[in-house]
Amino acid sequence: MTPLRDVWRSIVRRDPLSTDKGKSELVFLNLWLHIHPAKVKRENFKLKHTWYLGFITFYLFLILVTTGVALMFYYRPDAPQSYQDMKDLQFVVYLGSFLRNMHRWSAHGMVICVFLHMCRVFYTGSYKAPRQFNWVIGVFLFLLTLGLSFTGYLLPWDQLAFWAITVGSNIGGYAPLVGPRLKELLLGGHAVGESALLRFYVLHVAVLPSTMILLTMVHFWRVRKDGGLSRPVWKLKPAAAGPLVRIGAPAPAEAALVVVPASQDKTYGLMEVVTGKPIFETVTAEEEEDTVFSYPYAFFREAIALMATVTSVMAISLFWQAPLEELANPAKTPNPAKAPWYFLGLQELVSHSALLGGVVVPALAVLGLLAIPYLDTNPSRRPADRKWAIRAFTLFVVVNVVLIIIGTLFRGPGWALVPPWVHVSGAE
């Protein structure tokens, strides 16, 4: 057994996990895990603070990459073969429907989770110093997610895809000066056609995912460098109020949220001397005593979030089929023709005013989102101290959601206001 053991030792070079050294080495000797610190604070993994939305979004992205690569084996970005490939996935490819369902539902899920993650970051004030720029990267990741979802929307080449992209790209075309040029660049023509399909495909499988991966890496790196996962720092009691904890003694139950002062009987060493203040977020000079090893505390929680995400997507995909309508037909416009649901708030605005709703408001919204950490100079993260910021953001979220609900459910033929429970008989 020695040779086998040697092979194993050559791959896994850490000490056994029963030792503290092994637990640390598991993290920092491993390429995939070393984005984690070897030890984390318990509050970093508080469910009711982050709701694990960042993790869930990332896991959905992993599912999308995996299923997406698998789908690429069966897909030709050429009309009308693309549509036939969808039918083949449904009828002859082993587990083809399941694969496509997982990809479709994960994509919708990711748009929702990215948005919810952004809300969470706002409400917990996690965009404040030193994390301002990471918020900006996050906004770009949100836009990239929308871009990925939008480009993927066209690929099945059915009526739903064709007209959603036609409407969506028309909205983009309303921008003054650059709008029509951008639309033409994106579509490779003046209308959605074969060249648009090819461009969307290349954007969807190469350009946008690689940009997404790069930005995600920066996003994660900065989370780590800025002091780790967000935690409710305003709930942490100042050091003087808490009891001293002795190293080695079992932690009292309430110690989880207690910040302790620097311990007297411990030696500290500086491995390298860096001048200036640390950029990362600290509450007191020393919080070391409240940490636990990442293995298993963080890894199990992350794995549970992963499995919960995967099982949810699988369960949904098993019972709900991804939509597929008739073959795209440029001569047959559905009434109403609707953009993908996440752009229906925009379409609703455009239906009132093309310039104001299609250009000014969304441009201001994106610029406003990007500027939030720089406009909001209030240093406190305590919700009680930032009532107006929270009210303003809540208004933004509610208006968005209401517009999307109106556009999705309450708009019938001719974009007339029709409640979803009223049936409008069609042309047939």
Place this chain on the structure above:
Amino acid sequence: MPQFFFALSLIALVLMLGAVWQAAAPSWKKYQQEYHRLESLGEPNAAAKAAVLNTALDIRQELLPGLQRVDRCTTCHLGVEDPTMKNAPQPFTFHPNLAPHVVAKFGCTVCHGGQGLATDKVNAHGKVPFWPEPLLPKEYIRASCGRCHKEGDVPGVPELTEGRRLFEATGCRGCHKLNGVGGSIGKDLTEEGAVRRYPEWLERHFLDPNAVSPNSPMPNFHFTKEQARALTFYMLSLTNEQMGTYYSSVRLIPSAGYGRQLFTEKNCIACHSIGGVGAKAGPDLLGVAKAHSAGWLDEQLVNPQMLYPGSTMPAYDLETNARKALITFMAAATQEDAQTILSGRPKPLTAEEAAIEGGKQSFARFGCVGCHGLNLQGGVPNPNSQGGEVPSLLHASDDYTKDEVIKIIRNGKQPPLQDTSKPAPPLYMPSWKAVLNDEDINRIADYLWSLQSKKSGW
């Protein structure tokens, strides 16, 4: 924590097994097993039986690039081309009288409808959302012949010819566009057969438009059941699909009837005779198909100078199928045929008669009859117009001068309201100046006046 993780992993495993189970037992496999069982009954010994029973199960498909389809129907309908399966139950039943429309060349769905790519019954038969061509009910299947055979008679499908005739004669083009020609009051019918979900609806619609489509401006033409069926057939055959040359070359079936029509149109009888009846400038054509091979006759029709340099026969630039049709006709032509063709030649019309006849043709072709009636009696209901009906045109010359009528045809007219508080009547006289040229309009006016003079003569 670990217990949560393992519980969730277990759920994921169960879901994966569920997906595998869903995908593992497609219904077509059961059909193929059953078919192999039926086949094995006829085998003489156990070894042969076992061999048949152990045939690999696989999806079968006909790739039909010329029809832009892939038909997987034969995955379950395995006995379609096996005569021993004549009395087998569906889906294995033999399809009689298939030749020349063999499955390998035509598949199934171009005639029967259905979703060729699907491999389960519900989806394949196509009565599912978002599939425009579900399986056609048995009585309408023959309408599909018109998808390829777009002109002339189709043997066994008189409905198509009749539907086409009715379409032109009843003036449907007045309101409906077909292949770019026609009015724009009604729906463009160029691709009416692309969505074939509701053939029964179409038929009921022809019997009484308002019964199935309330407030339809289409008048009730009081078609008979047979006429409604014929028009439905014609509508179902109207598709604009791209077809390979193999399929589009049969637009016209080279029948003797079509050959006869060509023989008459091209005025062959002006030079040739059949059994001595006709002109003597060219050779007599009785028995010509026996004296020469079909290939020789074909050559002769393509280029008469090639076989007989100095021949006075002109080259007619006929399509392959047209030449075939002529040859088929000549093979069977008799003296009586020549006689009827000779007697049926139109006598020259006077200039005045020609103008009136032209007006009558335009009147029918551009759909005036749709509202004003085949006999110009009017009477199509038009709520809230004076009299509540489209006016009769029999008395046009009593109420208007010819110039006024020409002006109304050119510019159109809104019917005067009976009650100004109610909505405007649904039917109105459209402006025709974009569709008809002045000559046409004058002819139509002449036609209306000719009726008038006939009447006063009584």
